[in-house]
Amino acid sequence: MSNKTIVVVGASRGIGKALVEIFASNSENRVIALSRDLEKMEDIFNGYSNVITFPFDLLHNVLSEAKTIFEGIENIDILINNAGKLVNKPFPEITHRDLMECYQVNVIGVMETVQAAVPKMNHGGHIVNISSMGGFQGSVKFAGLSAYSTSKAALCSFTELFAEEYKESNIKMNCLCLGAAQTEMLEEAFPGYQAPISAEKMAEFIANFALTGDQWFNGKIIPVSLSTP
Template identity: 45%
Template sequence: MNFIITGASSGIGYQTALAIANDKRHTIIAVSRNKEKLDALSIEAKIVNPNSNLIPLVYDISPDIENNDLLVFAKKELGNVDVLINNAGLLINKPFKELTISDFESVYKINVFGVVKTIQSLLPVMGNPNTHIVNIGSIGGVEGSMKFKGLSAYSSSKGALAILTECMAEEFKEMNISVNYLALGSVQTEMFSEAFPGSRAQVKPKDMAKYIVEFAINGADFMNGKIIQVSKSTP
């Protein structure tokens, strides 16, 4: 299968890219803004599996950067995309009264508009039977879940992404594209440390990656437009 994952330079995205590359039947474009970290990922992928097909791409998903590099690269390297994992994310931890509109814009630009930009860019190379878009959301973006101080911008952006997932699933039905949302609980990464300084998450990125890969490959057989909670930590 042909995969694209954003946010592959660290945390959950890094381990997910590595897990996909571990199967030589798959080809994966691993996206982030950081060339050095992507190079490290490519090297590790080859060590784990010398036959791996992991192709790094330095690319910014922010809508501030206007170009069609992602589509051109995907066409050239993959031809068609079977699975897109929108994993890149940004978290700002600040009390609501200190959050500026610019903070909200920064977070929404990556967590919502960046996903919109990525999907719109790649639609021309999607549409094989069972194409799957997996949006990596947060348990904090689910209505009725426990909320945490300082995460208004982040959690509300993930809430917007959840509804967007349901809307896109409806619109893409005729195009053979399923869209689902994984509402992750806490995973031990840099972002988790930013959100909860001094705390330890119950799940390691490598373990969460296994779940995401399995879901990305098989989830579209059973689900479309679904918000799935993947959390041990919060109700």
């Protein structure tokens, strides 16, 4: 459970920030925290000597930027693709740019980050993709989220395809479809809505799953939600 090198993408706020804090609270872990806002990450993770922060933007040059960051890391044990871009607009108002950015951050950027990380997982590793209940087949859907939720569904699909392609390796990939957790993104998606759990509580589950779930799961799309159905 200890001595892990863990990469968290989307680490500057919300669930990603809470994940970094959980992993870093074990001083034997080394946590690589990535987001666009380096200054903010340096500020919030200031007290942790085992957190290394890098600026990283899933919109631009993802493969080469990720390769450069991972170059200096001997081995990655866990990669959590937690960053997400929300577009919340009625369908006719969604622009080409909204679609491109949503799919770039939530799907293409994740796939390229994984391409860069895989060579650093020679001893095996667990990649956890953070999707949404909106991208989980058969779940309740919400108006305004067609760009966001379809991109999260694509992330689910990627998980199954990657796991198939790497099934002979020791690298496992799973996808967690989150229900509502109280974060700034949720407030943007559903203003005024009170989520049943905090970002920290959701991060607690994700961290435990990332550390142990690869013993039981591979290529699985798992709903993590208190809502029904």
